[in-house]
Amino acid sequence: MLDRTDPTFRESVLKGLAKDPKVLEPKWFYDAAGSALFDEICELPEYYPTRTEKSILEERAAEIASELGNDVILYEPGAGSLQKARILLEALEGLARFIPSDISAAHLEAAASDLRKAFPDIAIDPVACDFTKHLEMPAIADDRPVTIFFPGSTIGNFEPGQAENLLRRFRKETGARQLLIGVDLVKDRETLVAAYDDAAGVTAAFNLNLLKRINRELEADFALHQFQHHALFNESRSRIEMHLESLCEQSVSISGERFDFRDGERIHTENSYKYTPERFASLAGKAGWVKPHLWTDQNRLFGVFLFQSEEAD
The missing domain is CATH 3.40.50.150 (Vaccinia Virus protein VP39)
Structure with a gap:
């Protein structure tokens, strides 16, 4: 795992959330907890x-x-x-x-x-x-x-x-x-979407763990219960997309910087072509x-x- 104070992680998160639409790089999924959750995903019947x-x-x-x-x-x-x-x-x-x-x-x-x-x-x-x-x-x-x-x-x-x-x-x-x-x-679309939105919610936990990591390592205050996992198949670009969707209008502080979210606004966390x-x-x-x-x-x-x-x- 990268060091807690690694400026690359901070820079990537702050830069990504300042964009419209907001994005987070998927490589940051893999702290120890995220890696363990991905191992669980690999054993799921849908995956x-x-x-x-x-x-x-x-x-x-x-x-x-x-x-x-x-x-x-x-x-x-x-x-x-x-x-x-x-x-x-x-x-x-x-x-x-x-x-x-x-x-x-x-x-x-x-x-x-x-x-x-x-x-x-x-x-x-x-x-x-x-x-x-x-x-x-x-x-x-x-x-x-x-x-x-x-x-x-x-x-x-x-x-x-x-x-x-x-x-x-x-x-x-x-x-x-x-x-x-x-x-x-x-x-087919059904097989693809199910693989990234399993019934047990492990992929959702994997996606939300990224916010938990940001809270822990970048002094942020994401309320995880106010975001939900969302997966879809973008047929025109032949890719699955994973997002974290805000369930309400809210503000989040990260390393002293403030980020506003609209109700329904999404953070794009991963593509899978x-x-x-x-x-x-x-x-x-x-x-x-x-x-x-x-x-x-x-x-x-x-x-x-x-x-x-x-x-x-």
């Missing part, structure tokens, strides 16, 4: 992405491992609980090193500690960093090929232009030769990732793509 992607990885593990090759360095930005990485670590022979990175240092170290017990022969070197800004690579005295592993449809949280820039940075900052990435595919395979392959190609290989489930809910760097072509 198909995690279990579908895991099933693809499990069913195609040997095939994926064969495509990746032996003796590689695996780098996972935004690694979270590392559950999907376990599938690859079991399948890959002679894995040189696994480097998970995450913005929540405490959550990452706990997950990496558990993974070391399960895989004592693999060098596991977690790094705490914000992959939206840069990827930190620990000092490695070898030239073995790097594969970026980016599961979880996290790429959908970025505007298409931002996603293209992020994938380009992944390639340039690590020298990676391959990209293994999870992408949520276009499907859904892609057709063709559209995502085109986006990745613009970022220098070529030769797409796609694995998907029988219902084509989710896709796992493997790309090659154009430099390795």
Whole structure:
């Protein structure tokens, strides 16, 4: 987790809430409590992405491992609980090193500690960093090929232009030769909305936890009961949107600054873009990732793509 006094968090929140419409960056969801809530979301019956992607990885593990090759360095930005990485670590022979990175240092170290017990022969070197800004690579005295592993449809949280820039940075900052990435595919509205507005209210708690974090770390006075979680599918932009909606006219103080909310006004907290395979392959190609290989489930809910760097072509 970033330090409580980190000016980047404060600057991002103050700048985002000064906009019209108001926005908050989704990367700030993941303090320790937010990371734990997201792990709960991944187990919900409505939330198909995690279990579908895991099933693809499990069913195609040997095939994926064969495509990746032996003796590689695996780098996972935004690694979270590392559950999907376990599938690859079991399948890959002679894995040189696994480097998970995450913005929540405490959550990452706990997950990496558990993974070391399960895989004592693999060098596991977690790094705490914000992959939206840069990827930190620990000092490695070898030239073995790097594969970026980016599961979880996290790429959908970025505007298409931002996603293209992020994938380009992944390639340039690590020298990676391959990209293994999870992408949520276009499907019916009902399935999509239910995945982001579950009956148990866990996603609502996850969204509202961001206000709780702002209260705790930025001396704010959000009344959480005066905001509600709202999810919708924006068909024209092919994305799920998550918002926090004010239930009344109110004012909130954050780090000594005042922000007014109208009744019904929303804070836009997250997007999750859904892609057709063709559209995502085109986006990745613009970022220098070529030769797409796609694995998907029988219902084509989710896709796992493997790309090659154009430099390795």
